[in-house]
Amino acid sequence: MRPTPSTLLRVLHRIATTAGVRLGLFGLLALVAAWQPLSQVGQTNDFRDSHLLHSYEEAGARTVAMYGQAPLWNPWTCGGQYALGSPQTRVASPTLLLSAALGSHRAEAVVLWLFLIIGMEGCFRFARRSTGSAAGALIAAPLFGLAGFTAHAWSLGWLNFAGFLLLPWLLFGARRAAEGHLDGAAWVAGGFALQLGFGSSYPVPMSALFVALEAVRTLASRPLRRSGRWRAGVWALGATALFTLGAGMFRLWPLVETMRAAPRLMAGTPGHSLETVGRELFQFPSNADVGHFFFVPGALVFVLGAVLARRRATYPAVLAGLCLWLASGYAAKPSLFAALRLLPVFGTLRYPERFLVPAGLLLAELTALGFAALLIRSSRGRAWKWASGAACALAVAGIVVQVIGFGVLASRVTLVPTPIAVDQPFAQTRGNRWAQGSFLPLNRGSIACGEAWPVPMSERLRGDLPQEEYLEDPRAGTARRVTWTPNRLEVEVDAKRPTALLINQNWHPGWKSSVGEVVSRDGLLGVTLPAGQHRVVLRFLPRSGLGGSAVSVLAWGGLALLAWAPRRRGGSALWPGPGAVVVAALPLVAMGAMMVAWREPEAMPVLRNADGSLLGTAELPPDARLIHGRFEQPVELVAAQVPSAPDARGIVPLVIYWQVKGKVPRSVGIWVHVSGPGERKTADHAVVGGTFFFRDAPRRALLRDAFALSAKDWEPGEWKVLVGLWYAGGDGERLKAFTNDDTPVPEDRFELGTITVPPRP
Known part of the structure; x- marks a missing residue:
């Protein structure tokens, strides 16, 4: 007998409201989607980034399993590295215990499977609380939990991006906290602590942005405004923020310490057309160029159906649109991504398309709303009842397609046999930064470093x-x-x-x-x-690692105290008002006391260009050509060194000497054009010497900006080196240029010299 629509709806509702059955379904979906990784455990991902990132996990697992020590120092990477201070390590996560027990290669697929279940359950809870529909949330959960980017990231060895799957838990916790529930602070603090420990350099700041927006959304909701509880919500959110800082200090303190000594700068002006963004999100990943953020196009039926929910659909729809705007990067005019990068921390974000991950969560919320709206109308007549049945069939088909798409993206991995381990005393070797996974099994440290920050x-x-x-x-x-x-x-x-x-x-x-x-x-x-x-x-015994861990323990102790005290008196675990802010601040006060009492030398950075030369210099070399050009912003082009011809390898080393004399916008960058017979080469860059934006450069210091070009494919003849400044992170206009006596320079550019390329042999 064919099941009727009402039967299908009852089955969906029963699965959604029975925790064990629901989690079993999510576990089964995750098992099928991640079958490729799970069926090939123990092999090595041969992608170059995976060699680097996985070696961190292997180092941490080895430190725990073989030596019984906490993974504080990693001697196998970059000549020795502070493990907790490296932004991309996930050795501060509880998942390291799995790696230590199973082996890092075997544990990787198991960790992926667990995160998929966590992501689906988090999306279910968030969507159910937002929509009020358990069945709608059940349908939406796999669409986000099995997001294409997680599979794509795993295939490249970027497992730490699975931290994005904690985003719905963070939003769920922020809403609970704003509504006055103490467990909301635990969800937010725990979620961010796990993201930090898992090496989520992108998910953490992006999640913080959306948590702040969700907090504002909850405070502005009609129930809180009408009841007047929004004031208590403000206190609760303030305490939650302090608890979150304290809970994450085991990782935040080492990270801040490291980034001060070796700042991670991300330049460039990446951008994508709306067509590219749409293809990344909705085109099935049938080839290697598209579908990295795959979200089932069929779900758009429910997204459009969400208009039936009216006001509830407004916020996620608007925010999803803003995510698409951000994902377009600098291609959008005006660029919301460019504006976001002007804020602290967000300036380290390089790839705008990753905002398609939170866009997927918002689309999942709209999917739940649209599906719920159809279910509500199923009692209005036979046509609506059959429409809801068709919606159920479409939703199930969409989940199947999402699972298949995840498997397609995960199958793009290149796996090779794991290197055989050799038991021998530790020693450093020259190494290879793109084959680092082959050195650690030999107990050899690689001093060829391939990190994205200047170690x-x-x-x-x-x-x-x-x-x-x-x-x-x-x-x-x-x-x-x-x-x-x-x-x-x-x-x-x-x-x-x-x-x-x-x-x-x-x-x-x-x-x-x-x-x-x-x-x-x-x-x-x-x-x-x-x-x-x-x-x-x-x-x-690093102060930041040990002291930060102590602060985190105090933070969780304070939260447990707030939860225990009212229950002891027979009350509920609600926020005690401003007193909670005081309790939440105490661990941070203790941290300040530790910083005063526990002195430690500061690791000062040695700033160098890509060629190893020092960035700062006391005086100009004798062969430097003086220019003394000025710009509309307080930057002076002091001098330059341009060789008369390429060297024997066809390389043209260039050096430009700059001096910053005032406040400069972050968007100001350097354009370098080398014009020759019938063509032009470029060497534009926004960061001076690969170290500073002009905004952050020391004032009045002489900065040596050294870089090189390859002239191997240049036509023989004379090539002029032309330089100027432009708003690289803005509208792309050139800055007006002047000579030392304030005479405007034609085309706002300075000629640094001429290079003669000899005829080819």
């Missing part, structure tokens, strides 16, 4: 030393390794006179020694020692 690395790192621990003056005595672990080293030293013990790893202020004083030798880890026999024990 402080010593120029004295070596990949060919006979031993990793040695005396600075070999004639002063001997040094012998006793024990080696990632966070603890023990070395026997017999010194005939005062000397320094050097360790072939990067220096960090978190290293402490039982004897002597820890010092930096051109960025290399060292310990100054007096004469005599010493057993030197070096421990990595």
Whole structure:
């Protein structure tokens, strides 16, 4: 007997409202969607980014499983790296325990499967609370939980982007907190803490933006305004924000410390047409160029049906439109993404298309609204009843297509056999930044670093030393390794006179020694020692990691206290008003006290150009050509060095000397055109020396901006190097240029010199 529409609706409602059955369904959908990753566990993703990112997880798992230590220091990457301070590591997440127990390669697919279930359940709870329909939320949950970008990211080794699947939990928690429920703070603080620990450099700031918007949405809702509870909601949200800061300090403090020493700058003006954005979102991923954010086009029927819900559909529809605007990047005029990048933290975002992930969540909310609106009308007559039945069939078909699309994107991965591990003493090697996953199983550290931020690395790192621990003056005595672990080293030293013990790893202020004083030798880890026999024990005890963890424990303790106190008196776990803000602030006050009482040297960055030369210089070299050009913004083009011809390899090294004399907009960038016989080459860049935007550069310092061009395909003849400034992050207009005596410069450009390209052999 064919099931009637009412039977289908009852079945959907029963599944949606029975937690065990619902989670079982989500687990089954995740199993089918992630079958490709789960069926090939234990193999290695051969994509270059995966080599780098997975080596972090392998290092953390090895530190826990083999040495019984917390993953604080990673000696296998970039010559030694503060693991908690690296933005893209996920070693501060509870999922590391799975990696330690199962092996990092095997655990990766299991973690993906778990996050898919978490994402679907989070979307269900958020959509049900927004729409009031359990069946509608059930239909919408897999559309977001099995978002195409998660599969695409996994295929490239970017598993940390699964942190986006926590977004609905964060929005759900923000709404609960604003409504006066104490558990809302736990959802928000826990969600952000997990995102931070999972290495979610994009999901965290993007989620914070949408959490703030959801908080405003809830405070402005009719029930809170009519009851007057919005004032209590403001206090609750303030306390939630403080609790979230405290709960995430185990990771935030190390990150801030690292980014101060080595700022991560993202330049460029990426943009996408609306057609490209639409194809990324709605075209089935049949080839490698489209569908990376796949969301079933059939769900648009329900999105359009959401207009039946009227006012409830307005907010998600408007916000989804804003997400599409943001995803267009600089191609949209005006560019909302360009405006967002002017804000602190958001300036590190480079890829605007990732705003299609929250767009998918908002489309899922609209899908739930549209489906619920049809269900409500199913009792109005036979036609509506059969329409709702057709909607159920369409929804189920849409989920099936979403599952298939996820599998297609996940199958694009390139897997190779996992390298065989070799048990041997640790040592550094030159390495290869795009094959880093092959070195760690050999217990070799790679000093070829491929990170997206300027990791402080010593120029004295070596990949060919006979031993990793040695005396600075070999004639002063001997040094012998006793024990080696990632966070603890023990070395026997017999010194005939005062000397320094050097360790072939990067220096960090978190290293402490039982004897002597820890010092930096051109960025290399060292310990100054007096004469005599010493057993030197070096421990990595970073203030930011240990202190930040203590702050996080205090934050959770304060939240537990607020939950326990009213229950002890027979009340409910609601916010106690302004008192909660005081309790939430105490862990941050304790952090301030720790920073004062627990002093630690600050790791200052050594700012260099891409060619290794220092960014700052005290004076111009003799062969520099003086220009002294000025612009409408307070930037001076002081001088330049342009070679007369390419070198033997066909490379043209260029150096421009700049001086910033006042406040400059962040959007100001440098354009470089090299014009020759019938064509033009460009070397535009928005960041001086790969380090500073003009806005952030030190005032009145002489900045050496060094870069290079390849002239291998240039036609023989004379090529002129022309330079100016333009609003790279704005309307693209050139800045007006003037000579030193305020005479306007034609075409707002300066000629730096001429390069003669000889005839080809």
